[in-house]
Amino acid sequence: MATHRTKVPRPLARQLFVEVGHRCAIPTCRATPLEIAHIVPWHRVQRHDFQNMIVLCPNCHTRFDRGDIDRQAMFHYKELLRLPNPNRVAPDDPSPRAGLIRAYRMFQSETIRWQESISLLVSAVCLSSFGFPTGNLGPVRIAASVARAATDKLGELGDEDVAEAANNVFDWHRCWASDVFDLLPSAFNATEDDYEDRREERFMLFADLHEEVCAALDLDPTELDFFEARRDDQELPKVSLGTRGFWEADE
Ligand SMILES: [Zn+2]
Structure with a gap:
């Protein structure tokens, strides 16, 4: 029984593209253009769920559909996307x-x-x-x-x-x-x-x-x-100390 496949809502699509930085999610590929793939196929889940979706280039998408990249591997790639950017670690990230x-x-x-x-x-x-x-x-x-x-x-x-x-x-x-x-x-x-x-x-x-x-x-x-x-790269406010102005640099 063929079920009509609904369009991926635009905010969800945007979230998925941003998740991969608008590049194929396979770390060694990163090619464009891009397609949205369901990891567990649409005909089985019949819904658009962020955790079950990933952005791929047409080549990787085809290889995934053929089974060259299996589903467990694809979930692993999805998991990799959750790792935070090591240069932007949140102060309250408990990992x-x-x-x-x-x-x-x-x-x-x-x-x-x-x-x-x-x-x-x-x-x-x-x-x-x-x-x-x-x-x-x-x-x-x-x-x-x-x-x-x-x-x-x-x-x-x-x-x-x-x-x-x-x-x-x-x-x-x-x-x-x-x-x-x-x-x-x-x-x-x-x-x-x-x-x-x-x-x-x-x-x-x-x-x-x-x-x-x-x-x-x-x-x-x-x-x-x-x-x-480095600290000196930051725009730091000047703090005036004392009242005499003796140490202030002339500008
Ligand atoms: Zn790719």
Whole structure:
């Protein structure tokens, strides 16, 4: 008995196209033009249900109808579409995957904050003619503790390789901060080449960590942003401090 097949309502069609970013849903294909397919065939379900529908190019649609791609595989492709964009994880997404990505971002920002506080201490030591600027130690210590906690959290949510790579980044900063605290000349008399070497070393440790986090998430390293938008890329409001205007930059 042939049943009249109703048209897919426009809002539902739009939702399905948006779900795949207006590309064939098979990740290795992504071709256009596009058709809407029912995973369990229309003649059996006789209704348009988002969860049972997927957008395919004509070639993949034909292969699906022929059975080259079976129904379980097609449900698997549909399931893949539900995975969130790793670069836009919702703060309240309870999945372990989202938790790992958030811990990674937290680790990055706290490590950068720590690095900034160490740099500031180095400048303060270099500029100070009144002995060690002990007032600058507190922020470095606090940033170190927060970075330690972020490292542990990332290690806990990732696998062993993630934990090891995160610890390598942490240890690199700890060694540097210790050299500064101990006033080792090498921490203050670095040449431009030394700085370049250190920057490179630090970059490689972050890059290793990025690869491990992506491996744990089953992502290609290019699919996850290496660094979040840096703070200085954001439009931050100016805050005026004090009343004298002495420190305000002339513009
Ligand atoms: Zn296709």
